[in-house]
Amino acid sequence: MQTIQSINEMQSHAISLRTNGCLIGLVPTMGCLHEGHLSLIDIAREKADKVIVSIFVNPTQFGLNEDFDRYPRILKEDLALCEDRGVDIVFNPDIADVYPKGYSTYVNEEQVSADLCGVSRPNHFRGVATVCLKLFNITRPDYAVFGQKDAQQCSMVKKMAADLNLPIEVLVGPTLRDADGLATSSRNRYLTSLQRSDALTIPNALEEGKKLVEQGVRNVDRVVAEVTHHLSQCRRIRVLYVRVVDRETMEPASEIESGKHIIVTAAWVDQTRLIDNIAL
Ligand code: AMP
Numbered sequence: 346m347q348t349i350q351s352i353n354e355m356q357s358h359a360i361s362l363r364t365n366g367c368l369i370g371l372v373p374t375m376g377c378l379h380e381g382h383l384s385l386i387d388i389a390r391e392k393a394d395k396v397i398v399s400i401f402v403n404p405t406q407f408g409l410n411e412d413f414d415r416y417p418r419i420l421k422e423d424l425a426l427c428e429d430r431g432v433d434i435v436f437n438p439d440i441a442d443v444y445p446k447g448y449s450t451y452v453n454e455e456q457v458s459a460d461l462c463g464v465s466r467p468n469h470f471r472g473v474a475t476v477c478l479k480l481f482n483i484t485r486p487d488y489a490v491f492g493q494k495d496a497q498q499c500s501m502v503k504k505m506a507a508d509l510n511l512p513i514e515v516l517v518g519p520t521l522r523d524a525d526g527l528a529t530s531s532r533n534r535y536l537t538s539l540q541r542s543d544a545l546t547i548p549n550a551l552e553e554g555k556k557l558v559e560q561g562v563r564n565v566d567r568v569v570a571e572v573t574h575h576l577s578q579c580r581r582i583r584v585l586y587v588r589v590v591d592r593e594t595m596e597p598a599s600e601i602e603s604g605k606h607i608i609v610t611a612a613w614v615d616q617t618r619l620i621d622n623i624a625l
Pocket of ligand 1: 373376380382384385490492493494495519
């Protein structure tokens with residue numbers, strides 16, 4: 346496995362791989378890798394000849410009072426996990442190279458990213474779109490793999506790829522969960538064991554919503570009320586949003602259709618912001 350920090354080196358290496366007919370799969374991450382990330386690496390492996398994992402805690406997608414400074418950075422462990430999983434290249438650029446002094450170009454997707462986390466995290470998706478486009482330009486992937494856990498991010502990246510005619514296929518892997526149902530997340534590291542067991546209320550509440558739909562309920566407000574009620578039973582949890590949306594476009598549902606809609610939620614568990622979603 347190669348580790349590359351230099352943007353120029355990564356870009357020229359990617360170009361020469363492509364010239365030699367290699368299909369490149371990219372898994373963009375912020376590190377602190379867990380089973381969710383590793384499952385995306387497996388998806389990239391199936392499709393591509395060379396798998397690149399980028400590890401970059403992207404400052405432009407964090408708000409002023411968010412957790413950029415305390416975001417867990419454990420590069421050594423990440424590299425060992427990548428090596429074990431058969432990754433070919435880890436691309437781990439420096440912030441000062443990605444955003445040199447005077448940097449002033451940003452990408453805004455203005456539809457998919459407008460609502461939900463776009464409201465509670467202003468500028469978050471601008472940062473994500475910008476860094477993804479930069480990573481795509483540097484690593485030249487045929488495939489870029491993202492996780493369904495960040496459903497709005499997946500839709501936004503697909504929309505950006507379509508709108509900007511990027512020659513990239515965006516693949517989405519299913520949400521990996523711990524045995525008890527909590528979606529794996531780098532931010533789960535912030536949770537004490539009490540907070541972690543309360544965080545389980547999130548997947549449980551989504552399951553309650555799905556149960557209603559399985560019983561034949563099609564009314565969006567009823568499902569949202571059920572999930573919100575379940576979440577509000579836990580005093581550590583502060584709900585940011587619960588919505589039923591189209592899984593591709595993130596547009597609000599008016600009447601629930603199985604296979605088309607998902608319930609999405611974001612909530613604080615004390616000081617930790619978690620997101621999750623469930624297909625209906
Ligand atoms: P992050 O490092 O949190 O920016 O995530 C990098 C990629 O991993 C994103 O595409 C996420 O959607 C994906 N990811 C994060 N958690 C999970 C999970 N539990 N299951 C599947 N993919 C995930």
